[in-house]
Amino acid sequence: MDKPFRRRDLLGIRNLSAEEIVGILDTAENFREINQREIKKVPTLRGKTVINLFFEASTRTRTSFELAAKRLSADAVNISVSSSAVTKGETLIDTALNLDAMSPDCIVVRHSSAGVPHQLAKVSRAAIVNAGDGANEHPTQALLDAMTIREHKKKIKNLQVAIVGDILHSRVARSNIHLLTKLGASVRVAGPKPLVPTNFEYLVEKNLSVAKNVEEAIEGADVVMILRIQRERQNSAYFPTLREYAIHYGLTQERLDLAKTDAIVLHPGPMNRGIEIASDVADSSRSLILDQVKYGVAVRMAVLYLATGGNPSNA
Numbered sequence: 001m002d003k004p005f006r007r008r009d010l011l012g013i014r015n016l017s018a019e020e021i022v023g024i025l026d027t028a029e030n031f032r033e034i035n036q037r038e039i040k041k042v043p044t045l046r047g048k049t050v051i052n053l054f055f056e057a058s059t060r061t062r063t064s065f066e067l068a069a070k071r072l073s074a075d076a077v078n079i080s081v082s083s084s085a086v087t088k089g090e091t092l093i094d095t096a097l098n099l100d101a102m103s104p105d106c107i108v109v110r111h112s113s114a115g116v117p118h119q120l121a122k123v124s125r126a127a128i129v130n131a132g133d134g135a136n137e138h139p140t141q142a143l144l145d146a147m148t149i150r151e152h153k154k155k156i157k158n159l160q161v162a163i164v165g166d167i168l169h170s171r172v173a174r175s176n177i178h179l180l181t182k183l184g185a186s187v188r189v190a191g192p193k194p195l196v197p198t199n200f201e202y203l204v205e206k207n208l209s210v211a212k213n214v215e216e217a218i219e220g221a222d223v224v225m226i227l228r229i230q231r232e233r234q235n236s237a238y239f240p241t242l243r244e245y246a247i248h249y250g251l252t253q254e255r256l257d258l259a260k261t262d263a264i265v266l267h268p269g270p271m272n273r274g275i276e277i278a279s280d281v282a283d284s285s286r287s288l289i290l291d292q293v294k295y296g297v298a299v300r301m302a303v304l305y306l307a308t309g310g311n312p313s314n315a
């Protein structure tokens with residue numbers, strides 16, 4: 001590998017090279033087996049401290065970062081923002097400086113504002129890992145999605161990936177577009193017109209196109225990635241009703257039949273059954289939604305290991 005991941009922080013996929021991405025995925029492969037053991041614990045990060053600082057709700061990301069830290073024998077501390085001094089008016093930077101004064105090795109942060117992990121990285125001695133910042137990036141989600149795709153398709157290069165839903169507000173879409181196009185996949189996005197940016201501002205990668213409609217995006221796809229409607233980030237009505245959304249944009253079996261016969265279905269969760277994805281599709285053998293969650297632990301083990309100075313060759 002030319003340039004394995006040797007950064008202190010994981011702030012996004014956008015600035016990573018393809019080699020760095022593959023390096024993280026390969027490291028995650030090495031950690032995967034630990035999660036299948038009866039005793040799911042190794043001493044790799046003994047003596048290290050990981051703080052999970054989540055300013056937004058999370059089930060999968062927060063739990064899997066905590067499990068990843070504990071399975072590598074790091075001390076993991078979860079800060080609940082509702083019971084922290086943030087509610088007394090402490091600034092974000094002061095919170096970070098105070099946590100940093102306790103000498104953690106890594107702070108995993110999720111925040112509703114884009115750029116918060118980047119701000120913390122400037123003031124913190126600990127490695128900063130982005131667990132989702134506003135509509136900007138969710139790098140570990142894209143990495144676990146890539147691990148799921150690699151496991152089932154044995155490659156990423158030259159795959160056709162459809163990303164369907166609320167692209168505008170989706171950090172998952174942004175991180176995935178960066179990752180998949182860097183690794184040579186073609187990405188087609190679709191959704192309600194106001195929720196699909198056509199200029200993609202800074203998303204300058206090749207192999208990215210905006211489909212006319214959901215059917216065009218899904219036709220011939222190897223991977224169909226469905227996104228949740230990010231109602232918490234929408235300040236106006238982008239479509240008339242959820243029922244109409246389901247009718248025009250939801251992934252039904254009929255729409256999935258347009259994809260390749262061996263196409264797989266991904267969803268980052270939490271999913272809204274009957275809205276962006278029909279229940280029978282979500283529960284079908286084509287759906288790898290729970291595999292994504294499973295690989296999330298291995299990916300986060302790899303990220304914590306590498307961010308705290310681990311050597312990819314020794315994982």
Ligand code: CP
Pocket residue numbers: 057058059060061062132141268269270
């Ligand atoms: N995919 C994802 O980020 O899920 P959570 O919000 O539950 O962490």
